[in-house]
Amino acid sequence: MALTATLAAVPPLEATPAPARVRAELRDLKISFPRPDLPPLEVISGISMSVGEGEFVAVVGPSGSGKSTILRALCGLLKPSGGRVMVDGRDVTAPPPGVGFMFQKDALLPWRTVSGNIAVGAELGGTPAAERPERIAALIRLLRLDGFEDAWPRQLSGGMRQRVSLGRLLAYQPSLMLMDEPFGALDYQTKIAMGLELLRVWEAERRSIIFVTHDIEEAVALADRVVVFSARPARIVADYKVTLPRPRHMRSMRSDPAFTRLTEAIWSDLALPD
Numbered sequence: 507m508a509l510t511a512t513l514a515a516v517p518p519l520e521a522t523p524a525p526a527r528v529r530a531e532l533r534d535l536k537i538s539f540p541r542p543d544l545p546p547l548e549v550i551s552g553i554s555m556s557v558g559e560g561e562f563v564a565v566v567g568p569s570g571s572g573k574s575t576i577l578r579a580l581c582g583l584l585k586p587s588g589g590r591v592m593v594d595g596r597d598v599t600a601p602p603p604g605v606g607f608m609f610q611k612d613a614l615l616p617w618r619t620v621s622g623n624i625a626v627g628a629e630l631g632g633t634p635a636a637e638r639p640e641r642i643a644a645l646i647r648l649l650r651l652d653g654f655e656d657a658w659p660r661q662l663s664g665g666m667r668q669r670v671s672l673g674r675l676l677a678y679q680p681s682l683m684l685m686d687e688p689f690g691a692l693d694y695q696t697k698i699a700m701g702l703e704l705l706r707v708w709e710a711e712r713r714s715i716i717f718v719t720h721d722i723e724e725a726v727a728l729a730d731r732v733v734v735f736s737a738r739p740a741r742i743v744a745d746y747k748v749t750l751p752r753p754r755h756m757r758s759m760r761s762d763p764a765f766t767r768l769t770e771a772i773w774s775d776l777a778l779p780d
């Protein structure tokens with residue numbers, strides 16, 4: 507595969523052909539935080555990007571560059587200092603309907619079972635009560651949690667807990683999933699397995715995803731696009747289209763020269779040491 511095709515940086519927003527439907531859009535977004543006795547801390551300095559329907563976009567960048575901050579802005583938890591944050595064409599001023607969040611640390615309710623935790627998503631997402639049992643059972647099968655329906659969170663491994671969190675997120679039926687290092691706390695093998703699990707689910711359900719990670723290989727392995735942030739104040743230093751075929755197979759992909767070239771290009775963008 508030609509290097510230029512694999513590493514083709516997506517042109518700036520104005521020139522990007524419109525995806526089928528834009529789910530989320532940041533337009534010249536600026537975010538600063540006030541500080542006592544100091545000038546405001548400028549965290550985001552003019553970021554423009556959009557995420558199309560069913561698109562999987564990974565965001566990588568140095569620690570403290572503002573990756574979580576843009577997710578919080580998309581959730582309506584932060585007011586921009588400038589520019590616009592839009593979900594489904596509307597400016598975000600409060601948590602928008604249809605946007606679901608998943609963090610590194612699971613936030614399962616310890617007093618609810620696996621089914622009960624997934625049910626929270628269905629309840630919040632407005633699934634009619636009569637349809638919930640079937641939907642929850644389908645998610646339990648999809649996430650390979652069969653046999654653990656009645657287990658308590660404390661009885662689960664870290665990977666299983668994140669699968670339940672993912673089940674709860676999917677039960678909410680979000681049109682946009684914001685994932686902030688969801689597998690960052692897991693061991694290497696479980697992280698790879700969870701990445702594959704997420705891809706399988708995403709291929710079945712095709713929700714739009716913004717996936718923040720520190721892990722360049724994870725970003726390339728999972729996403730349709732990888733957006734690279736600079737150090738704070740963040741701007742976009744690259745926006746790569748990942749042309750690796752789907753479904754993705756971790757082992758063969760890791761030996762694909764296109765995979766290596768892309769991870770190395772991002773490594774250079776982030777100015778990581780050799």
Ligand SMILES: Nc1ncnc2c1ncn2[C@@H]1O[C@H](COP(=O)(O)OP(=O)(O)OP(=O)(O)O)[C@@H](O)[C@H]1O
Binds near residue numbers: 720
């Ligand atoms: N509510 C807040 N008030 C003041 N400063 C904040 C606030 N939230 C975030 N910051 C600052 O904004 C910067 C970016 O934080 P953010 O959590 O978005 O970075 P990140 O790229 O997600 O980092 P990491 O990769 O380490 O998780 C940091 O310097 C942080 O201290």
